[in-house]
Amino acid sequence: MIDRKEKIAQASMQLFVERGFHNTSTRIIAEEAGVSEGLIFRHFRSKDTLLDFLLQQGADEMYQAVAEVISEHEPKVFFSKLVDSFFDIPSDRFDYWRLRSQIQSIRTEWEPEEWERYLREGVLRMFKKMGFSKFEHEAELLYQSLSGIRDGIVRGQIYEPEALRELVKKKYRL
Amino acid sequence: MIDRKEKIAQASMQLFVERGFHNTSTRIIAEEAGVSEGLIFRHFRSKDTLLDFLLQQGADEMYQAVAEVISEHEPKVFFSKLVDSFFDIPSDRFDYWRLRSQIQSIRTEWEPEEWERYLREGVLRMFKKMGFSKFEHEAELLYQSLSGIRDGIVRGQIYEPEALRELVKKKYRL
DNA sequence: GATAATTGTAAGTGATTACTCACTTTGTTA
DNA sequence: TAACAAAGTGAGTAATCACTTACAATTATC
Structure with a gap:
C-alpha cells in the first residue's frame, strides 16, 4: 500500500x-x-497548489524548529541553539531550502514567512537584552551571515561546516 | 537609431x-x-544563448571588479575594498545578481565562475598572509557572510546597508 | 452485500511554447 | 547605382503545456 x-x-x-x-x-x-x-x-488542484503544499510542509517544520530556539532565554544557550539551527539541516531537507531559494527569486510578491519574522524578532530581542549598543545591526548582520552560510551548505559549497560552526560560535564567544 | x-x-x-x-x-x-x-x-541563436549572454555580461563586469580588489596587497586596504565590493552594488546591477541567483538554483551543473574562484583564492591568500591560524575557515566564513549580505541587499531586505557595512569593517578592525 | 464515496486512469482539450523560414527592408561598398 | 550582406518581419511549425472529463477500480459505511 x-x-x-x-x-x-x-x-x-x-x-x-x-x-x-x-x-x-x-x-x-x-x-x-x-x-x-x-x-x-x-x-x-493545480501545479501551483502543489508547489504551495511543498513550501508549506517545509515552513511548518521550520516553525517548530524556530520555536525551540526562541523559547530559550539564557543568552549563551540561545545563540548556540540559533547557530546550530542554521548548521544542523538534515540532508533530506536540503531540497526544501533549495526550492525555497528558487521560488523566492521567481515570485516577486515573496514575503518573509511567519517563522522567519518570528526568528528575526527573537534574535533582535536577545541582542537588545544583552545590551549591545547597535543591536539592530548586530542582529541583521548575524542573520544575513547565517543565511549565507546555510545557502552555501545546502548547495554543497561548504566542505567543512563543523569548522565553520565552531568559528562562528567562537566569534560570538559561545 | x-x-x-x-x-x-x-x-x-x-x-x-x-x-x-x-x-x-x-x-x-x-x-x-x-x-x-x-x-x-x-x-x-536560442533562448538559452540569450541567457548565457546576460550572465556573461555580468560576469565580465565582476571580473573587472574583482581584479581591482585582488590587486591590493596591503591587508587593511584589501579587506576594506573587499567588503566595499559586496556593498557597493549599483542598483542597475541588482538584476544581474538576482538572475544569477535564480539560475544557480535551477542549473544543477552550476560551477563557480572564474571571477569567483579568483576572489576566493585572493581572500584565502590574504588571511594566510596575515597569519590567521585557521585562515581557510576565516576566509570561508567571511565570504559566505558577505554573500548572504549581498543577497539581502539585492533582494531589498536590508534597510540600512551602511550601518551594516561599518559593523562588518569594525569586526575586522578596518 | 448493496450503496456511496473516494481514488485512480486514459484519452482527450485548446492554448502556448521555442524556433524556422520565406521574404522585405536597410546599410555598405565597389 | 548595382550588388551583396546584414537586420528585421510575421506567419507558420510540431511539440508540449496545464488541465478536464468520462469512466473504472477500490475502499468505506451501513
Whole structure:
C-alpha cells in the first residue's frame, strides 16, 4: 500500500529542485511518481497548489524548529541553539531550502514567512537584552551571515561546516 | 537609431528576473523589446544563448571588479575594498545578481565562475598572509557572510546597508 | 452485500511554447 | 547605382503545456 499523494509530493520536490518549477511538466512528475497525470490534479488542484503544499510542509517544520530556539532565554544557550539551527539541516531537507531559494527569486510578491519574522524578532530581542549598543545591526548582520552560510551548505559549497560552526560560535564567544 | 540587440537583452533581463527564465516566453520578450520574435533568434541563436549572454555580461563586469580588489596587497586596504565590493552594488546591477541567483538554483551543473574562484583564492591568500591560524575557515566564513549580505541587499531586505557595512569593517578592525 | 464515496486512469482539450523560414527592408561598398 | 550582406518581419511549425472529463477500480459505511 503506497501513499500516492506523498509519492507525487516527493517526486515533484526533487524535480522542481533539479530542473526548476516552470521547467518541470506535470507529465514528467506523473511519470517519476509512477501515477497517472490526472491524479496530480485530483490531489492538488493545480501545479501551483502543489508547489504551495511543498513550501508549506517545509515552513511548518521550520516553525517548530524556530520555536525551540526562541523559547530559550539564557543568552549563551540561545545563540548556540540559533547557530546550530542554521548548521544542523538534515540532508533530506536540503531540497526544501533549495526550492525555497528558487521560488523566492521567481515570485516577486515573496514575503518573509511567519517563522522567519518570528526568528528575526527573537534574535533582535536577545541582542537588545544583552545590551549591545547597535543591536539592530548586530542582529541583521548575524542573520544575513547565517543565511549565507546555510545557502552555501545546502548547495554543497561548504566542505567543512563543523569548522565553520565552531568559528562562528567562537566569534560570538559561545 | 536604436540598438535592437541591446533592447532585447534589457527586456529579457528584466523579464527573467521578474517572472523567471522558464516562465518568460520569447513572444513576450519581443513584445516588451518592441521587436519581432524572429529577431531574437537572429541575434541570439536560442533562448538559452540569450541567457548565457546576460550572465556573461555580468560576469565580465565582476571580473573587472574583482581584479581591482585582488590587486591590493596591503591587508587593511584589501579587506576594506573587499567588503566595499559586496556593498557597493549599483542598483542597475541588482538584476544581474538576482538572475544569477535564480539560475544557480535551477542549473544543477552550476560551477563557480572564474571571477569567483579568483576572489576566493585572493581572500584565502590574504588571511594566510596575515597569519590567521585557521585562515581557510576565516576566509570561508567571511565570504559566505558577505554573500548572504549581498543577497539581502539585492533582494531589498536590508534597510540600512551602511550601518551594516561599518559593523562588518569594525569586526575586522578596518 | 448493496450503496456511496473516494481514488485512480486514459484519452482527450485548446492554448502556448521555442524556433524556422520565406521574404522585405536597410546599410555598405565597389 | 548595382550588388551583396546584414537586420528585421510575421506567419507558420510540431511539440508540449496545464488541465478536464468520462469512466473504472477500490475502499468505506451501513
